[in-house]
Amino acid sequence: MALIVQKFGGTSVANIERIKNVxxxxxxxYSQGNQVVVILSxxxxxxxxxxxxxxxxxxxxxxxxxxxxxxTGEQTTAALLAMxxxxxxxxxxxxxxxxxxxxxxxxxxxxxxxxIGTQRINKLLSKNKIVVVAGFQGQDTxxxxxxxxxxxxxxxxxxxxxxxxxxxxxxxxxxxxxxxxDPNICNKARKLKTISYDEMxxxxxxxxxxxxxxxxxxxxxxxxxxxxxxSFNEEEGTMVVSEDSGMEQLMxxxxxxxxxxxxxxxxKVPDQPGIxxxxxxxxxxAGIVVxxxxxxxxxxxxxxxxxxIPRADFKRTMEIERKVAEKIGAEEVLGDDTIAKVSVIxxxxxxxxxxxxxxxxxxxxxxxNIILISTSEIRISCAIEEKYAELAVRVLHTVFGxxxxxxxxT
Amino acid sequence: MALIVQKFGGTSVANIERIKNVxxxxxxxYSQGNQVVVILSxxxxxxxxxxxxxxxxxxxxxxxxxxxxxxTGEQTTAALLAMxxxxxxxxxxxxxxxxxxxxxxxxxxxxxxxxIGTQRINKLLSKNKIVVVAGFQGQDTxxxxxxxxxxxxxxxxxxxxxxxxxxxxxxxxxxxxxxxxDPNICNKARKLKTISYDEMxxxxxxxxxxxxxxxxxxxxxxxxxxxxxxSFNEEEGTMVVSEDSGMEQLMxxxxxxxxxxxxxxxxKVPDQPGIxxxxxxxxxxAGIVVxxxxxxxxxxxxxxxxxxIPRADFKRTMEIERKVAEKIGAEEVLGDDTIAKVSVIxxxxxxxxxxxxxxxxxxxxxxxNIILISTSEIRISCAIEEKYAELAVRVLHTVFGxxxxxxxxT
Numbered sequence: 001m002a003l004i005v006q007k008f009g010g011t012s013v014a015n016i017e018r019i020k021n022v023x024x025x026x027x028x029x030y031s032q033g034n035q036v037v038v039i040l041s042x043x044x045x046x047x048x049x050x051x052x053x054x055x056x057x058x059x060x061x062x063x064x065x066x067x068x069x070x071x072t073g074e075q076t077t078a079a080l081l082a083m084x085x086x087x088x089x090x091x092x093x094x095x096x097x098x099x100x101x102x103x104x105x106x107x108x109x110x111x112x113x114x115x116i117g118t119q120r121i122n123k124l125l126s127k128n129k130i131v132v133v134a135g136f137q138g139q140d141t142x143x144x145x146x147x148x149x150x151x152x153x154x155x156x157x158x159x160x161x162x163x164x165x166x167x168x169x170x171x172x173x174x175x176x177x178x179x180x181x182d183p184n185i186c187n188k189a190r191k192l193k194t195i196s197y198d199e200m201x202x203x204x205x206x207x208x209x210x211x212x213x214x215x216x217x218x219x220x221x222x223x224x225x226x227x228x229x230x231s232f233n234e235e236e237g238t239m240v241v242s243e244d245s246g247m248e249q250l251m252x253x254x255x256x257x258x259x260x261x262x263x264x265x266x267x268k269v270p271d272q273p274g275i276x277x278x279x280x281x282x283x284x285x286a287g288i289v290v291x292x293x294x295x296x297x298x299x300x301x302x303x304x305x306x307x308x309i310p311r312a313d314f315k316r317t318m319e320i321e322r323k324v325a326e327k328i329g330a331e332e333v334l335g336d337d338t339i340a341k342v343s344v345i346x347x348x349x350x351x352x353x354x355x356x357x358x359x360x361x362x363x364x365x366x367x368x369n370i371i372l373i374s375t376s377e378i379r380i381s382c383a384i385e386e387k388y389a390e391l392a393v394r395v396l397h398t399v400f401g402x403x404x405x406x407x408x409x410t
Numbered sequence: 411m412a413l414i415v416q417k418f419g420g421t422s423v424a425n426i427e428r429i430k431n432v433x434x435x436x437x438x439x440y441s442q443g444n445q446v447v448v449i450l451s452x453x454x455x456x457x458x459x460x461x462x463x464x465x466x467x468x469x470x471x472x473x474x475x476x477x478x479x480x481x482t483g484e485q486t487t488a489a490l491l492a493m494x495x496x497x498x499x500x501x502x503x504x505x506x507x508x509x510x511x512x513x514x515x516x517x518x519x520x521x522x523x524x525x526i527g528t529q530r531i532n533k534l535l536s537k538n539k540i541v542v543v544a545g546f547q548g549q550d551t552x553x554x555x556x557x558x559x560x561x562x563x564x565x566x567x568x569x570x571x572x573x574x575x576x577x578x579x580x581x582x583x584x585x586x587x588x589x590x591x592d593p594n595i596c597n598k599a600r601k602l603k604t605i606s607y608d609e610m611x612x613x614x615x616x617x618x619x620x621x622x623x624x625x626x627x628x629x630x631x632x633x634x635x636x637x638x639x640x641s642f643n644e645e646e647g648t649m650v651v652s653e654d655s656g657m658e659q660l661m662x663x664x665x666x667x668x669x670x671x672x673x674x675x676x677x678k679v680p681d682q683p684g685i686x687x688x689x690x691x692x693x694x695x696a697g698i699v700v701x702x703x704x705x706x707x708x709x710x711x712x713x714x715x716x717x718x719i720p721r722a723d724f725k726r727t728m729e730i731e732r733k734v735a736e737k738i739g740a741e742e743v744l745g746d747d748t749i750a751k752v753s754v755i756x757x758x759x760x761x762x763x764x765x766x767x768x769x770x771x772x773x774x775x776x777x778x779n780i781i782l783i784s785t786s787e788i789r790i791s792c793a794i795e796e797k798y799a800e801l802a803v804r805v806l807h808t809v810f811g812x813x814x815x816x817x818x819x820t
Contacts, residue, residue, distance in 0.1 A: 083472045
């Protein structure tokens with residue numbers, strides 16, 4: 001007997017038929033002798049509809065009240081699944097965030113879980129109940145309803161799994177696992193059997209939107225094995241586990257692509273102390289997040305400074321930096337909102353030198369110019385021209401030996 | 411400064427525009443220097459839609475889970491109104507049933523309020539907040555969500571008004587008050603300025619579906635003045651108050667009609683002790699509620715026994731009584747599901763003899779046969795043939811001096 005937490009996303013509960021499918025899957029796990037806690041998202045589209053309703057009600061919907069409104073989405077699916085299971089003669093009981101003792105801070109719309117009291121869930125489990133918890137929601141210490149932000153149900157699931165010391169957390173979604181690359185770009189991409197928490201953290205933040213990044217941090221901290229799999233078939237998905245738990249030993253586990261990128265260059269910046277602060281403080285104050293930065297020395301005490309930002313912030317950043325350039329005496333500000341970031345990720349590269357040179361050479365062979373580079377212990381990212389993005393993914397996927405043997409496998 | 415509880419029904423919050431109208435009205439009351447607690451129903455139709463959804467999910471939706479589902483309706487309107495008020499720069503805060511400390515028993519779907527803790531509402535009021543409470547819902551002592559049954563938001567409002575010792579409870583609805591009769595039947599019906607709790611209790615149970623009957627009992631017990639009025643205009647409605655608070659002194663305050671009636675007659679029943687139990691126990695056990703009963707003696711130790719029941723239970727009752735008749739040796743069972751009950755109600759009749767004879771004579775003058783009669787201290791009801799129902803209402807309305815002077819007033 002194991003204690004299994006199963007989380008079903010919005011597409012898995014998009015309508016009554018699909019929720020019935022979820023009920024059957026939950027019942028099956030329970031019938032195999034496991035204790036089951038189910039975490040649900042709202043039906044696909046419902047959260048967006050509620051946000052739209054709120055925008056009709058108020059020009060700037062109050063964040064506390066918006067959370068009260070949004071919490072109805074998961075409340076609905078939790079009640080429906082529990083009544084279905086009972087109708088199938090399985091003992092089930094729904095719990096809302098506050099009933100499941102999910103205590104958060106009071107940052108409405110993006111709350112963080114502070115603590116999960118396990119008494120109520122454990123009491124129900126000890127009575128052999130299937131516990132159905134509304135995901136995405138909690139309650140602050142003052143008894144106000146809070147929500148955890150986009151994808152928050154993943155975090156609910158992993159956090160509850162951690163609090164209960166569950167044996168496994170299954171994340172059911174509309175993809176059947178984590179792939180070595182986006183199969184839409186690279187038809188030789190293949191599903192990974194396992195991936196480490198750290199690789200997943202790097203994948204998630206780079207655009208593989210399968211698991212909410214915060215939930216992965218949680219899983220890593222409490223060492224909860226997470227199984228990402230499809231709710232539409234019975235296939236095994238991808239296990240997200242700690243690095244040392246018998247993973248495949250690949251140098252690189254995946255290639256990701258992020259097209260939400262723009263570049264800004266300040267030409268001939270006087271190279272003086274404090275100049276970087278003058279350039280970056282105004283955009284930080286505007287809430288714009290800088291990703292990669294590169295500085296090229298020129299003769300005569302001047303440098304060119306290039307950095308990347310999300311594409312949506314491109315215009316604002318250009319306006320800000322034009323004023324900065326005037327103030328600090330830089331020659332001009334250039335920009336480009338048609339760049340992309342391609343990354344290779346793998347815990348294996350810690351033990352293999354030469355990953356970077358393999359990557360750079362592979363791109364060079366295709367005449368793809370590298371605009372910026374950034375690295376972490378298990379990731380190397382290159383900003384390149386957007387038009388080469390898909391080609392770069394395919395080339396890197398091949399050069400790092402990730403191609404599946406059977407192309408039609410994807 | 412007064413403490414005013416304002417309750418808005420489903421048609422008053424049916425869409426965003428109407429909720430905005432509610433927001434303006436609440437803001438106006440608040441701006442006049444009052445403390446305001448608002449109780450909301452779900453948008454008209456939403457509760458029915460949710461029940462339909464539940465019936466798709468389960469053949470017999472579990473009552474606990476159905477309450478969790480239904481509670482989303484009032485949660486939605488409460489959040490929307492609070493965010494509108496804040497958007498209009500009024501300090502508002504929504505509370506769900508459990509947050510407003512509405513403690514009920516655990517009869518899901520038809521829970522009774524046991525207690526209302528006032529700390530949280532009072533704390534918000536002391537901070538000059540407009541408190542917006544989701545009606546219809548509460549929490550049992552184990553922390554499960556409960557709902558109060560159809561029209562339960564009226565009960566929420568009056569109970570919260572009682573707990574807070576409010577000066578007034580306003581019930582905003584889609585009619586502009588309590589009328590002396592249904593204006594659709596009697597075009598001389600007029601709006602009452604005041605009505606007593608007891609009259610209202612008799613009106614409500616007889617089919618004037620303006621106020622939930624339980625809420626009126628609550629208002630009576632705690633002596634909360636209730637103002638029933640329209641949310642679509644500014645006119646004064648009808649005050650529901652205690653009998654001695656300077657009401658109009660009418661002998662009869664209203665004439666009501668209930669067509670949901672059927673009659674069953676057992677002919678030539680042997681007149682023996684215990685025979686009534688044999689007749690009525692089987693239908694009580696079938697959950698059928700008997701309203702009026704009459705027994706006519708016949709020569710030779712036999713009686714005819716006639717009683718009324720809700721029309722929906724007619725067929726089942728006939729089947730049951732046919733078996734009973736055979737067992738007890740009654741001659742035959744007759745029935746009629748085309749009868750109606752017309753009633754006159756008024757606390758004034760306590761001090762006036764002869765109301766009954768005025769009523770019976772008025773009906774007799776129109777050749778309307780009275781099938782059964784029942785009375786209470788402030789009500790006389792007659793079962794008559796359905797085809798005379800509307801005529802009977804008009805005749806009684808006139809004979810008891812209720813007709814408005816100006817017909818077009820309705």
